[in-house]
Amino acid sequence: xxxxxxxxxxxxxxxxxxxxxxxxxxxxxxxxxxxxxxxxxxxxxxxxxxxxxxxxxxxxxxxxxxxxxxxxxxxxxxxxxxxxxxxxxxxxxxxxxxxxxxxxxxxxxxxxxxxxx
Amino acid sequence: xxxxxxxxxxxxxxxxxxxxxxxxxxxxxxxxxxxxxxxxxxxxxxxxxxxxxxxxxxxxxxxxxxxxxxxxxxxxxxxxxxxxxxxxxxxxxxxxxxxxxxxxxxx
Numbered sequence: 001x002x003x004x005x006x007x008x009x010x011x012x013x014x015x016x017x018x019x020x021x022x023x024x025x026x027x028x029x030x031x032x033x034x035x036x037x038x039x040x041x042x043x044x045x046x047x048x049x050x051x052x053x054x055x056x057x058x059x060x061x062x063x064x065x066x067x068x069x070x071x072x073x074x075x076x077x078x079x080x081x082x083x084x085x086x087x088x089x090x091x092x093x094x095x096x097x098x099x100x101x102x103x104x105x106x107x108x109x110x111x112x113x114x115x116x117x
Numbered sequence: 118x119x120x121x122x123x124x125x126x127x128x129x130x131x132x133x134x135x136x137x138x139x140x141x142x143x144x145x146x147x148x149x150x151x152x153x154x155x156x157x158x159x160x161x162x163x164x165x166x167x168x169x170x171x172x173x174x175x176x177x178x179x180x181x182x183x184x185x186x187x188x189x190x191x192x193x194x195x196x197x198x199x200x201x202x203x204x205x206x207x208x209x210x211x212x213x214x215x216x217x218x219x220x221x222x223x224x
């Protein structure tokens with residue numbers, strides 16, 4: 001089955017760090033650009049990061065630039081989001097999403113990150 | 118950044134109704150407009166890409182139209198499973214901004 005599965009969410013303290021993972025199965029991750037999108041409780045979708053197939057191009061939303069880093073290991077079919085200097089406003093469900101040319105055609109189930117002391 | 122504005126923010130309708138949701142871009146995005154459906158507690162799923170192309174497996178009661186700055190998503194005959202929140206997204210330029218969503222509720 002073609003799917004994405006996020007992991008690594010949980011409770012973090014303000015100023016702390018977390019690493020999210022996104023495991024791809026049923027398809028070859030290296031064939032696709034990938035994105036991270038988050039959704040704060042009761043709010044809409046916010047795109048936060050993009051990484052190209054070979055990691056040569058990376059983009060970040062202003063809200064996370066300088067604090068979050070996206071990476072991938074195509075050999076392991078894994079996508080990562082390294083989150084540092086976490087803030088309360090980073091509390092959200094984080095989704096990884098596959099990009100098929102333009103649209104995000106496959107989404108994971110999401111992993112909840114809560115930033116609180 | 119390109120701003121995406123959806124209207125209305127919420128809409129009440131009945132099973133069998135025809136509904137139209139609107140999305141407006143702050144600048145021309147040609148046909149680089151996608152629509153997603155998000156049911157409560159679930160991840161978003163792609164409905165329409167390129168403004169009017171139906172994603173694989175999406176029922177034909179969904180249709181999209183528009184180009185430039187103004188776009189619409191139409192559901193021809195609402196089914197119970199269609200009550201959800203709908204988001205538009207532009208894929209014309211980075212960042213890939215989303216609209217704030219339209220919540221479709223049962224009347």
